[in-house]
Amino acid sequence: MSDMTQAAEAAIDTQSQEYLVFSLGSEEYAVDILKVQEIRGYENVTRIANAPDFIKGVTNLRGVIVPIVDLRIKFNLDKVEYEGQTVVIVVNVADRIVGIVVDGVSDVMTLSSDQIKPAPEFGVTLSADFLSGLGSLEDRMLVIVDIEKLLTSEEMALVEQQTK
Amino acid sequence: MDITEFYETFFEEAEELLGDMERHLLELDVDEPDPEQLNAIFRAAHSIKGGAGTFGFSVLQETTHMLENLLDNARQGELKLRTDIVDLFLETKDMLHDQLDAYRNGAEPDPEAYARICQTLKQLALEELGHSVGSDSEADAAPAAGDAGDETSSAQQDAAATPDTEQPVDEAAEDSGWLKVALLNVSDKDRELLVEELGNLGTINEQHGDASRYEVVLESATSRDDIEAVMCFIVEPEQLSITAIPAPGSAETSAAPAADMPEPPAEDTASQPREDKPAEKQPAESAPATPGKAEPANKKPAKKKAGAESATIRVPVEKVDQIINLVGELIITQSMLEQTASELDAVAHGPLVNGMNLLQRNARDLQESVMSIRMVPMDYVFSRFPRLVRDLTGKLGKDIELVTEGQSTELDKSLTERIIDPLTHLVRNSLDHGIEMPDAREAVGKPRTGKLTLSAQHQGGNILIEVKDDGGGLNRDKILAKAAHNGLAVSDSMSDDEVWQLIFAPGFSTADQVSDVSGRGVGMDVVKRNIQAMGGHVEIQSWPGEGTTTRVVLPLTLAILDGMSIKSGQEVFILPLSAVLESLQPSHDDIYSMAGDDKLLKVRDEYLPLIALHDILHIQGAERDPTCCIAVILQAEGRRYALLVDDLVGQQQVVVKNLETNYRKVPGISAATILGDGSVALILDVADVNRLHRQRSSAPKHAENTVSRQEDVVS
Known part of the structure; x- marks a missing residue:
């Protein structure tokens, strides 16, 4: 239904981009869909000792060892549960493959540039540096995450920092 | 077509040829050179020259050209080989290698080095062939006659070699520009071709004669030798006589005496790149005119190469690695399937079970064959040592025989490349410090010739490389004194093994004098570090007066690791089997505590630090009572310790997967692997676990640190 109109809009508005929308608790987030490689269930994660708690460990993605990050822990969400709905979005950023655990993936949306508002300069757990903006969609607000910046940042401890 | 695409192939090929050349040169018996070997050396030089010419690497081409001429003289028995001549050839080979590297890096080779080597080679030619160089005609006849008298095969090659070999500048002939070319006993058909060919080279002013002697007077800017070179495609050198004659009307030049033969004196061949251009071109032009003979001559080497190519193929390492990875996946999938299949009723699903067994066998075979692609014989490493030993013995004035054993032992290619430097260091050490001077050896009743043995053998999943000398052995007192001087903690009661380990300390050298071979004290620590980085270790055994043996275990x-899977809590880890010495269940009586938290385990009169894996890696739900655990005795970086784990799961080969590709380095973990059920297991870094433990125990209390260090020394 609305997908059709959105697709049509996308064709007209070259500024618009497609986003994968996922939920963390009751909040909705979006990431650039071009960074997403696949979506899979959460299973079989091997814990890594002495790693930050939001790094759940590593898993085997068809022979490739991929770290799994739980954004719910990173964003200090109250309820962190692993059940059937829990999915892992496998993203490809900065030549690395990383899996992020989210509560669910809702849909793929096209947002035009005028639908994206700049992110306000606040945020304690999630610095505005890691946001591309806020997407407003009628009564919904999508937090658009710059997943590449976030995952390669020092505080995520996923990447060996060169400067150290 | 972009010729630069073929550069890499040429570089690799040239490198191999240089390697062959060196090997043959080293094996060459100076007094009675094997003609086959001389031919092989000559061929190598010739092939490089050909390639270098094609790609326009003029300096490389020039240098090989000179070398080739000398080699040719040696091959003909003209040049009497001596050790110093072989040394010079080897030096030239090194120079060629440098030039090759320069070209490879897109630079021009060092012109000074080039000029120097030219000078040296020329000098050699002058000294050794001096009498022949003086008067052209007589001397040149000899090698050419030899040429023709050679077996047909090499004669044919010579024919191919000759055209671009000849680029001399004969001043006399050049000056006059007039030549009388006499064709002796040439058939009518060939004569026509020859005359036509001469017509291409210059102006034919006069021609007459019969089949037995046909004379052509030619006015040409082309040098006599070049003309000979072209003619040699069609006729034998003996059938040709070229005389420089004064040009009519011009003053008589100092015409050289009749040079009958094409073989140029070696000293003449240091021609400039510019001058050899026409020489390069002419044979090419003449080729169509003389297809009958020129082609078979060219074909011979080409055919040989084709044969070699079909025997081996060059494949980028990444491709092989990719196959290895895929096969690793296949093995994992196969074991997953097997696990599922094993739960089925074997009777009801007989065909499936059979199929699974077949799949397992095939998958294992496939894995083995794929792994063997990466394997190269140790010969690849050992082959560079004869040269090193030869050079060093000369420099040190020692007399040393190198013996290599187990050259065919295979080792992963990536490891062979990394083992070369450490081994070179060990060999240098043995040569310099280990083996005594001949007189000193005689004085203690040993043969004057020292013996250095390099050997390689498989030992389980490891390769054992030994560097063994029959020299004086390590001097225990000297090492201890030096260690004390350097501020290392030592005592006289240390065991020999511990004393030998001291020489791996940074900055350690007991050499009385620093030579330019070794003795600066940098090195052994690097050797040790490099070998450890490869997952291996190094040991020294030494007997006073009898020699020293350094054993490198790799x-x-x-890509594949023999692992022991262990369990702590619910987590499975892999220990490299090579580090595991034994495992046992500790009893209460054997566990001693020290300085509060530290625990020691007594194993057969040895006190080992007891490290609980669950402590280091913060594993929940692990067994806390040491007596209910299994203690795995591990050895890493020369230290032993006991690691407490909950359970031993089994032994298996695992495919090593890099953690850092998508994640980062994890302390205490060297890599990861995928288990049969598809889950990831981490491979423990045995040395790093020990380090983590020490950091943890030393960080809060510094006093404890010193205690444990003393403990280290005493144990």
């Missing part, structure tokens, strides 16, 4: 490959 895993066969880095």
Whole structure:
């Protein structure tokens, strides 16, 4: 239904981009869909000792060892549960493959540039540096995450920092 | 077509040829050179020259050209080989290698080095062939006659070689520009071709004669030798006589006496790149005119190469690695399937079970064959040592025989490349410090010739490389004194093994004098570090007066690891089997505590630090009572310790997967692997676990640190 109109809009508005929308608790987030490689269930994660708690460990993605990050822990969400709905979005950023655990993936949306508002300069757990903006969609607000910046940042401890 | 695409192939090929050349040169018996070997050396030089010419690497081409001429003289028995001549050839080979590297890096080779080597080679030619160089005609006849008298095969090659070999500048002939070319006993058909060919080279002013002697007077700017070179495609050198004659009307030049033969004196061949251009071109032009003979001559070497190519193929390492990875996946999938199949009723699903067994066998075979692609014989490493030993013995004035054993032992390619430097260092050490001077050896009743043995053998999943000398052995007192001087903690009661380990300390050298071979004290620590980085270790055994043996133990490959899977809590880890000495269940009586938290385990009169894996890696739900655990005795970096784990699961080969590709380095973990059920297991870094433990125990209390260090020394 609305997908059709959105697709049509996308064709007209070259500024618009497609986003994968996922939920963390009751909040909705979006990431650039071009960074997403696949979506899979959460299973079989091997814990890594002495790693930050939001790094759940590593898993085997068809022979490739991929770290799994739980954004719910990173964003200090109250309820962190692993059940059937829990999915892992496998993203490809900065030549690395990383899996992020989210509560669910809702849909793929096209947002035009005028639908994206700049992110306000606040945020304690999630610095505005890691946001591309806020997407407003009628009564919904999508937090658009710059997943590449976030995952390669020092505080995520996923990447060996060169400067150290 | 972009010729630069073929550069890499040429570089690789040239490198191999240089390697062959060196090997043959080293094996060459100076007094009675094997003609086959001389031919092989000559061929190598010739092939490089050909390639270098094609790609326009003029300096490389020039240098090989000179070398080739000398080699040719040696091959003909003209040049009497001596050790110093072989040394010079080897030096030239090194120079060629440098030039090759320069070209490879897109630079021009060092012109000074080039000029120097030219000078040296010329000098050699002058000294050794001096009498022949003086008067052209007589001397040149000899090698050419030899040429023709050679077996047909090499004669044919010579024919191919000759055209671009000849680029001399004969001043006399050049000056006059007039030549009388006499064709002796040439058939009518060939004569026509020859005359036509001469017509291409210059102006034919006069021609007459019969089949037995046909004379052509030619006015040409082309040098006599070049003309000979072209003619040699069609006729034998003996059938040709070229005389420089004064040009009519011009003053008589100092015409050289009749040079009958094409073989140029070696000293003449240091021609400039510019001058050899026409020489390069002419044979090419003449080729169509003389297809009958020129082609078979060219074909011979080409055919040989084709044969070699079909025997081996060059494949980028990444491709092989990719196959290895895929096969690793296949093995994992196969074991997953097997696990599922094993739960089925074997009777009801007989065909499936059979199929699974077949699949397992095939998958294992496939894995083995794929792994063997990466394996190269140790010969690849050992082959560079004869040269090193030869050079060093000369420099040190020692007399040393090198013996290599187990050259065919195979090792992963990536490891062979990394083992070369450490081994070179060990060999240098043995040569310099280990083996005594001949007189000193005689004085203690040993043969004057020292013996250095390099050997390699498989030992389980490891390769054992030994560097063994029959020299004086390590001097225990000297090492201890030096260690004390350097501020290392030592005592006289240390065991020999511990004393020998001291020489791996940074900055350690007991050499009385620093030579330019070794003795600066940098090195042994680097050797040790490099070998450890490859997952191996190094040991020294030494007997006073009898020699020293350095043993390097390396895993066969880095891609697959023989592992022991262990369990702590619910987590499975892999320990490299090479580090595991034994495992046992500790009893209460054997566990001693020290300085509060530290625990020691007594194993057969040895006190080992007891490290609980669950402590280091913060594993929940692990067994806390040491007596209910299994203690795995591990050895890493020369230290032993006991690691407490909950359970031993089994032994298996695992495919090593890099953690850092998508994640980062994890302390205490060297890599990861995928288990049969598809889950990831981490491979423990045995040395790093020990380090983590020490950091943890030393960080809060510094006093404890010193205690444990003393403990280290005493134990």
